[in-house]
Amino acid sequence: MLQFDLLATDPASHARRGRLTLNHGVVQTPIFMPVGTYGTVKGVMPQSLRDMGAQIILGNTFHLWMRPGLDVVQSFGGLHAFEQWDKPILTDSGGFQVWSLGAMRKITEEGVYFQSPVNGDKLFMSPEVSMQIQTTLNSDIVMQLDECTPYETQGRLTTEAEARKSMEMSRRWALRSKAEFERLGNPNALFGIVQGGMFEHLRQESLQALVEMDFPGYAIGGVSVGEPKDEMLRIMAHTPHRLPATKPRYLMGVGTPEDLVDGVACGVDMFDCVMPTRNARNGTLFTRYGDLKIRNARHRADHQPLDATCTCHACAGPQGIAWNDGGRGGFSRAYLHHLERCGEMLGPMLTSIHNLHYYLNLMQGIRDALDAGTFSQFHAQFKADRARGV
Known part of the structure; x- marks a missing residue:
């Protein structure tokens, strides 16, 4: 089941406010979805995700098929x-994930033959197999099997002919995915994925073909695959608002806080990215006023929180009162620096909570601005704050 209600639009951009009803609950959009590759968002308890306002999370079909x-x-x-x-x-x-295996896989029209990176078994993934796996996982939103068109092929830019060939196979796989999804009687929702590399006219062809198949929702794939940022932004600006206004739009694997706000302005409703948790584990933290490297020596004796405006458990403690509102219950930069330097597991757990809270709170701010009709002002203030620096 999927129902999408469009609640508000921004007159100065393609930004929109929506409500997505799925079998396991309601999701307010625009939304960021934390990534739980192996059935867990790394280092974060499910209750912590609920506390910080996570409405929907991701699971990884390939990895969960391999293990457990x-x-x-x-x-x-x-x-x-x-x-x-x-x-x-x-x-x-x-x-x-199959595409990422490189020499360990062979892509054919039928599907992908590959060697398991876990135990070396020879395996096969097709649109039908992907639908069967995802039906077993019982996810609320299922993605069609597609081929991820690379930005570069063997050290050179992917040609238009190569991008077309890949896109057209993904289009045929979309038909097969839809047929198998319906044959299985899956009660959830299947999204089609727009491909076409960095070529707008191929994106448009892919988009039109998928719209004719009448999927409940649509995703934009094949970005964040090594292309320069300006190329990604060009495709992000071209594609989302051309998808049906009555269906949810999902930009896959993107991105930075700036990407999220700009993506909303381009008409995107849903985002996911490993960046908040991966960067947290590497000591890079997102704040209202820019990014912070907690491993830097300048934080060794710093009594400040990561972000004085943040109400996450790392910054504000269990009471959730930000320092600039009089709270003093969180952890200092000095303490988090110490945990990172010592390799203590609490360090990345706390910083992961902070980064995810920042992303989810950013999306809440976007939704509030769209509700109030002030998205343009929000967008400008966000950019000014982030440029100010920590």
Whole structure:
């Protein structure tokens, strides 16, 4: 089941406010979706995700197929009970991970033959197999199997002919994914994925073909695959607002806080990215006033929180009162620097909570601005704050 209600639009951009109703709950859009590759958002308890306002998370079809295996997940009735998350879940198709295997895989019209990176077994992924796996996972949003068109092929830019060939196969795989999804009687929602590389006219062809198939929602794939930022922004500006206004729009694998706000302005409703948690584990933290490298020596004796305006558990403690509002319950930069320097696991746990809270709070601010009709002002203030520096 999927129902999308368009609640508000911004007259000065393509930004929109919506409500997405799925089998496991309601998602307010625009939304950022934390990535839980193996059935867990790394280092973050499900209750912490609920506390910070996460409405929907991701699972990875390929990795969950490899481990723990479909028999284990099926014994729990799907991912929700297995990972103790009662809100919506989106699963990717597994295509990106198979594509990333490089020499360990062979892509054909039938599907992808590859060697398991876990135990070396010879395996096969097709649109039908992907739909079968995702039906077992019982995710609320299922993604078609597609081929991720690379920005570069063997050290050179992917040609238009190569991008077309890839896009057209993804289009045929979309038809097969839809047919198998319906044959299985999956009660959830299947999204089609727009491909076409860095070529706008190919993106448009892909988009039109998918719209004719009448998917409940649409994603934009094949970005954040090594292309320069200006190329990604060009495709982001071209594609989302050309998708049906009555369907949700998902930009896959993007990105920085700036990408999210700019993406909303281009008409995107849904985002995901590993950046908040991956950067947290590497000591890079997002704040209202720019990015902070907690491992830098200048933080060794710093009594300030990461962000005085933040109400996450790392910055404000369990009471959730920001320092600039009189709270003093969180952890100092000095303490987090110490944990990072010592390799203590609490360090990346706290910084992951902070980064995810920052992303989710940013999206809440966007939704509030769209509700109030002040998105343009919000966008300008966001850019000014981030440029100010920590």
